[in-house]
Amino acid sequence: MVQPPDTAATAPLLSAADVRRLAAELDLRPTKQWGQNFVIDPNTIRRIVAAADLAPDEHVLEIGPGLGSLTLGLLDAAAAVTAVEIDPVTAARLPRTAGEFRPERAADLAVLHADALALSAEQIDAVRPPVAATGPTALVANLPYNVAVPVLLHALAELPGLRHGLVMVQEEVADRLAAPPGSRTYGVPSAKAAWYADVRKAGVIGTQVFWPAPRIHSGLVAFTRREPPVDSVARTDVFAVVDAAFAQRRKTLRAALASWAGSPALAEETLLAAGVDPKARGESLDIAAFARIAAHRPDASRRQGACA
Template sequence: MSPETDEVNGPAERADSAGLLGPAQVRELAERLGVSPTKKLGQNFVIDPNTVRKIVRLAGVEAGDRVIEVGPGLGSLTLGITETGADVTAVEIDHRLAEELPATARAMQPGVFPTDGPARLRVIRSDALEITAEQLAALPAAPEVLVANLPYNVSVPILMHFLELIPELRAGLVMVQAEVGYRVAAGPGSKEYGAPSAKAAWYGEWRIAGKVSRQIFWPVPGVDSVLVGYERRAEPRGSEAERALTFELVNAAFAQRRKMLRQALQPVLGDTSRTVGVLEAAGVAPTARAEQLGIEDFLAICRAAGS
């Protein structure tokens, strides 16, 4: 699949949709629950089973994987994940959707709730930005894969929160607004590169895995979407204290991205003399600007500041 040109959509490929939600079922569920997708919650429900299966396949989800999903909504993507035999922990803010999801899964895929073993679906009723390590510690085992159709209005904060909160995450695939996706996956020097790009790179490698047709959503959004894939680094880049200071440096640098680093980083590093000294010790030109630096450069500045 060519990540820059191919679209992930349903019409080009027909498949048996048994066990998954189609357009009519999604609308029927929404009507019965009194749910109307809202911009406030960034809700756009996926209604095409073929697309769901393609997303799950691109995510590389296999039987036995421990997946965490954010914003499962009516369960379209959830059922695509459980269909593989994976275990799913779904985080849902809407109490109606959170309460209904297990019933939907039980009706569509009875094997998700076996009589002779543990359930393969559990739902945490919570705002994704407020979920805690204590809540996740109550799970049978830590999630290892993130697969989600993230709410457009808070996709980056949610992504960063989960990457920080769950060090066991080894991979992920998220559907986000195209502009956001390209920003997350961008490298230094590109026009999309910014603070989210640098922070995401702290955790691992990112790629655009595919484009998504607007027509697979209900309601049809006014923006394009992409799939962004992720693989965590084998070893952490640094300590938690180093991550915190590095991210503070990233924020300061991109808050004044038109300024040279010797000016932009003063709120964190101190006066001009000290800032220049730290930059030079890190091997970074004081006249450089934020978009020229990769995450390793920001980490080098962090370490120089503490030496």
């Protein structure tokens, strides 16, 4: 069972010495290829777990657990944890680390050696801890910096049971994910994340709590799942509009969507039908507006005729 709060608050977490000891044991040198920056400060782990606002009966998905710093904190707060790790060395060591530091909770941890960019619900279900009645309901992770956005979007797309979560990413990526329409940092990640969830920036993490220390600060991003703004159009169709609109940020939507619609004239017609000013730019639109544009796209015969 999950530890009561007073026990969880005092349970030992990995210290800087523990992290370096485990790394030395594994002859591990953190690599940029897998975005490995390990948290070495227990108080930062407690802060992340508290901000994640987990219920004690939740099944948590962790992506990129590394040596297990966050994993132990998640085991203290939730019923079960499934950790997805691409590095075979750290993936093989993690169950033993849980057994050493949380022997009474080790059976509630499942470790899946897999690429998070190709993760499926079936893979997770195949290793689900016995205590978990369903798939993951929360995502809490220190995401690899180099693939943070695609990993997050893939998880949201493939795992509709994820109701909420908290991820740590580069601070500038956190700003982009949480940016509202019209802001300087609003772009493709902001719009696509908004298709799935309400997203907000939940804090900043300094560099010295990591080993090796990154050059820039990290940001915490919290999300809460909600229904897509329009259910009559496919997500892939909406995302195609988003990609086209931001591929040429300086252009008006009439020009930026010309290839997507078939011609500038068809783009203008589509935008007007969707209630969007053809002279507007992509950064001014929310995800609902992109969905309306996708819903009014000219049919294939008209696009082919415009291009003939």
